[in-house]
Amino acid sequence: MQQRQVLTVGELMSRARRLLEGEFGLIWLEGEISNFSSPGSGHWYFSLKDSQAQVRCALFRNRNQLLSYRPKDGDKVLIRARVSLYEPRGDFQLIGEYLEPAGFGALQQQFEMLKHKLQAEGLFDEERKKPLPAFVQTLGVITSPTGAALHDVLSVLKKRAPQVRVIIYPAMVQGKEAAQTLIDALATANRRNEVDALLLTRGGGSLEDLWSFNDEALARAITESQLPIVSAVGHEVDFTIADFVADQRAPTPSAGAALLSTDQQTMALQIGHIAQQFQRKLQQLLQHKRQQLAHLQTRLRAPEFLLQRHQQRVDELRQRLQRASLQTIAQRRERLQRWQSMLQQLSPRQRLLQRREKLDQLQQQLHQHYRQQSQQRRMQLKNLVQQLHQISPLATLARGYTLTRVAETGVYLRDASKLSVGTRIETLTSSHQIDSQVVAVRPRKP
Numbered sequence: 001m002q003q004r005q006v007l008t009v010g011e012l013m014s015r016a017r018r019l020l021e022g023e024f025g026l027i028w029l030e031g032e033i034s035n036f037s038s039p040g041s042g043h044w045y046f047s048l049k050d051s052q053a054q055v056r057c058a059l060f061r062n063r064n065q066l067l068s069y070r071p072k073d074g075d076k077v078l079i080r081a082r083v084s085l086y087e088p089r090g091d092f093q094l095i096g097e098y099l100e101p102a103g104f105g106a107l108q109q110q111f112e113m114l115k116h117k118l119q120a121e122g123l124f125d126e127e128r129k130k131p132l133p134a135f136v137q138t139l140g141v142i143t144s145p146t147g148a149a150l151h152d153v154l155s156v157l158k159k160r161a162p163q164v165r166v167i168i169y170p171a172m173v174q175g176k177e178a179a180q181t182l183i184d185a186l187a188t189a190n191r192r193n194e195v196d197a198l199l200l201t202r203g204g205g206s207l208e209d210l211w212s213f214n215d216e217a218l219a220r221a222i223t224e225s226q227l228p229i230v231s232a233v234g235h236e237v238d239f240t241i242a243d244f245v246a247d248q249r250a251p252t253p254s255a256g257a258a259l260l261s262t263d264q265q266t267m268a269l270q271i272g273h274i275a276q277q278f279q280r281k282l283q284q285l286l287q288h289k290r291q292q293l294a295h296l297q298t299r300l301r302a303p304e305f306l307l308q309r310h311q312q313r314v315d316e317l318r319q320r321l322q323r324a325s326l327q328t329i330a331q332r333r334e335r336l337q338r339w340q341s342m343l344q345q346l347s348p349r350q351r352l353l354q355r356r357e358k359l360d361q362l363q364q365q366l367h368q369h370y371r372q373q374s375q376q377r378r379m380q381l382k383n384l385v386q387q388l389h390q391i392s393p394l395a396t397l398a399r400g401y402t403l404t405r406v407a408e409t410g411v412y413l414r415d416a417s418k419l420s421v422g423t424r425i426e427t428l429t430s431s432h433q434i435d436s437q438v439v440a441v442r443p444r445k446p
Contacts (some may be wrong), residue, residue, distance in 0.1 A: 059096035140195035178212035232256025
């Protein structure tokens with residue numbers, strides 16, 4: 001009679017888990033979150049369901065802390081996970097690796113990645129942003145010449161500040177080529193240097209519509225601009241990378257135009273106030289100068305008397321200068337003759353010859369010493385290389401040995417008893433890397 005193979009419940013669950021994990025690998029799944037919980041351990045537990053079925057899921061702390069999104073019940077999500085089995089309860093479940101809202105898409109991921117990258121580089125810092133001019137006389141607008149945004153900007157300027165001159169730098173604001181045309185328009189404005197400030201703008205739209213304003217090259221071009229830039233892209237709820245790197249953001253094209261223009265009535269009041277201040281200052285200055293003039297008139301003497309006194313002083317100083325000059329010249333001539341005599345007695349030609357010979361000897365000694373030191377250093381380096389090769393792990397691998405490390409942490413294995421079933425390991429030989437997964441760990445038989 002054939003002997004029956006009897007399994008324990010634990011063995012059955014273990015085999016089933018290995019079978020599921022080996023068969024499916026990593027999969028993507030879409031569904032709705034329900035029964036979401038996050039205990040003190042920081043792990044996330046929830047169910048993922050659709051109209052036909054549901055499955056329990058776990059997203060452990062080491063994975064969920066990398067996400068910028070925290071789900072809640074009712075959210076539609078995409079999850080990348082491994083199919084597994086929770087052996088203690090025999091529950092079929094998914095072990096999550098990554099989670100995002102359904103429809104979040106690759107574009108939003110790229111946006112967040114670029115945003116974090118540029119922020120880490122300091123491109124969003126307020127310290128590097130340029131101040132906007134107090135009064136803009138000439139405004140440059142980078143946008144589509146046929147878009148609604150330009151119409152809004154011109155309408156606001158016509159009402160608030162008709163004196164502002166507008167120069168349009170045409171560019172595409174949507175599509176694959178849009179980012180490059182925006183960069184070219186920005187370069188043109190900086191090269192011409194004919195405006196006081198720039199308004200980078202377009203109307204609202206979806207994330208895809210506004211994507212050209214999330215281009216990394218455009219962001220760096222904005223930061224390198226010598227002209228101050230206001231970004232006014234989309235509506236109040238729309239944010240682009242250009243908004244973060246620009247010197248200032250406006251929520252709409254109309255708001256951008258208002259930010260870069262001074263209302264005509266406000267400007268008239270400011271000019272009137274400045275004129276009144278100037279008039280008061282001028283009157284005060286004239287009054288002060290009148291008082292100074294009156295005071296000087298009381299102290300003014302006859303000019304002939306002053307001229308005679310100064311002429312006498314000039315004659316006296318001229319005579320003293322002549323006497324001092326003649327005496328100084330005689331002293332310098334005598335000193336020069338003494339120096340000439342000393343120089344003839346102390347000719348440096350012989351000393352220079354001796355110093356040159358000494359210098360030649362020192363150069364020869366230096367070259368010989370350098371050659372000796374170089375040879376010694378080469379020998380020492382050769383010995384050290386040989387010693388390093390003898391103790392190198394690569395030499396050990398070349399003799400047929402291998403090194404094993406845990407794939408997830410990169411830590412080299414010293415004690416196999418610390419491994420657990422399912423751990424992925426990497427075995428290094430002299431020429432290859434072998435990726436494997438632990439099936440069992442047991443003591444070696446003597």
